[in-house]
Structures are given as C-alpha cells and as structure tokens.
C-alpha cells in the first residue's frame with residue numbers, strides 16, 4: 636500500500652516538476668486581465684490564474700513589483716502579451732524565459748494582419764484583443780501553452796478553447812449587427828489613446844486617439860487643436876474616456892469644442908487596455924467587449940439592447 640502511494644509521487648516530482656501532481660492545478664501568471672481571462676476560459680478547473688494588472692491599470696506603463704516577480708518565478712506558466720505592449724517589462728521577460736516557461740501570446744500573430752505602430756517602424760499595434768478574429772488566434776496560443784506545461788489536460792484545453800472561440804464568434808456577430816446600426820456619418824470613435832485601431836478596422840469606424848498607440852507618448856497641443864476642429868467640422872456628438880487612461884485630454888477636447896459653440900458629450904467609459912472590476916461580467920473579455928460595443932453604438936446613435944448582448948451589463952444604456 637505504502638509503495639503504491641509513494642512511487643507515483645516520486646515519479647511525478649521527478650518528471651513533471653513544477654506542475655507536480657495530477658490533482659494539483661497548473662499555476663499561471665498573466666500580465667493583463669484579458670490574457671488571464673483567456674487562460675481561465677481555456678484552463679477551467681485545471682488551472683489557477685493570477686493577473687498582474689487589475690482594473691484601471693495601464694500596461695504600457697506597468698512595471699513588475701517584487702511580489703509579481705515572486706509569483707512569476709514560482710508559476711508553472713507565465714503568459715505576457717508581447718508586441719511591445721508591456722514596454723517596461725521586456726527585459727524582465729527576456730531574463731525570466733531562461734529559467735521558466737514564458738509565452739508572449741500575441742507575438743506569433745501573422746504580421747500581415749497587424750497594424751503598423753506609429754512610433755516604431757519595426758513594431759506593431761499591440762491592441763489585438765479589439766479584433767475578435769485576432770483574439771481567437773491568441774486563445775489558440777494560450778491553449779497550446781497550457782498543453783505544453785500540462786499535456787494530460789490537452790483534451791480539456793482543446794474543448795474549452797473551442798467553446799470560448801464559439802462565444803467570441805457570437806460576440807463578433809452581436810458587435811457587427813449593433814455597430815451597423817450606427818449612422819454612417821457618425822462612425823467616428825474619438826478616445827484618449829489609440830487602442831481601437833483593430834476595432835475600427837473590423838467594424839468600419841474611423842478611430843482617432845488623442846495620444847498615440849502607447850500612452851507613454853504625450854499628446855501635443857496641436858493634436859488637441861486638430862481633433863477639436865474635426866469634432867466641430869464633422870459634428871461628432873460624443874467622445875469616450877478609458878478606464879486605464881486619465882480623462883484630462885478628453886476634457887480638453889470637450890472644452891475646446893464648447894469654445895467653438897459645439898457641444899460634445901462623454902459617450903461613456905470604455906475598457907481599452909484593462910477589463911472591468913473582478914468578479915463582474917465586465918471583468919471578463921466577453922463582458923468587456925460587450926460593454927464597449929454597446930456603449931459606443933448607443934452613444935453614436937444606434938438602437939442598442941439596454942444591457943447588451945445577453946442582458947448582463949451592469950449599467951443600462
């Protein structure tokens with residue numbers, strides 16, 4: 636009896652460390668909430684996922700804390716975004732990948748599907764979660780990474796990934812149908828920074844961020860003036876604040892337009908680079924995008940279901 640019990644433990648510890656025992660969850664640390672959500676959806680009961688960046692946290696500016704480092708060193712799998720999103724953590728991940736399983740989940744996306752970065756010739760716009768087709772590919776990469784560290788879970792990961800990808804497809808259908816209802820002349824999305832380029836590409840919106848693709852580059856006064864003129868000329872009714880970026884520049888736009896006699900309202904707060912509060916619907920990828928689509932469409936003149944795709948949004952519109 637004792638032999639039967641002890642031997643598998645030794646074998647497991649020797650061959651599968653650190654995801655040691657079959658009944659122990661695979662520990663995953665992810666940088667953004669969106670990646671953590673993908674790992675939870677795909678990993679289900681087999682994983683224990685921790686996100687480093689909570690609601691309202693800006694990944695362009697985030698630096699790892701001491702407790703983040705401890706968590707990442709101990710994790711079976713570390714998932715980060717790549718594409719220069721976590722610009723302040725690049726060197727850290729290069730070092731960590733020498734001793735731990737570290738996967739940059741967006742790094743292998745086909746380059747011809749990516750938008751150019753406005754600040755760096757050799758880099759790309761990292762905000763790929765805004766396009767359901769690209770995010771689906773990322774979910775596939777997360778499933779591959781989980782399978783790599785825990786091969787016994789392969790079937791579960793594959794079937795969970797399929798189910799989540801089907802949900803993303805349903806969300807994409809809802810998004811297309813809802814956003815098509817926005818009058819064509821009103822399909823202009825003005826936000827604090829350029830996080831919605833892929834969204835614009837996917838749904839036929841012109842997207843204008845006050846700051847560029849990274850929040851690290853400051854917006855100049857010229858950029859503010861240019862956008863104020865555009866709001867007035869195009870008769871744009873609403874602009875949007877973001878949960879992870881200061882609303883200072885958006886307020887400057889509204890005041891600038893008002894000075895020219897054009898009233899612009901805040902169409903709502905969007906989840907650009909961080910999801911909503913933990914343990915809420917908006918704190919999931921599906922809920923985050925449902926919120927954005929419903930708020931944008933509603934503020935720009937479409938008829939929207941008051942609480943989004945499945946009636947789950949916490950605020951009515």
Ligand SMILES: [Zn+2]
Pocket residue numbers: 695762828829830848849850907908
């Ligand atoms: Zn961003």
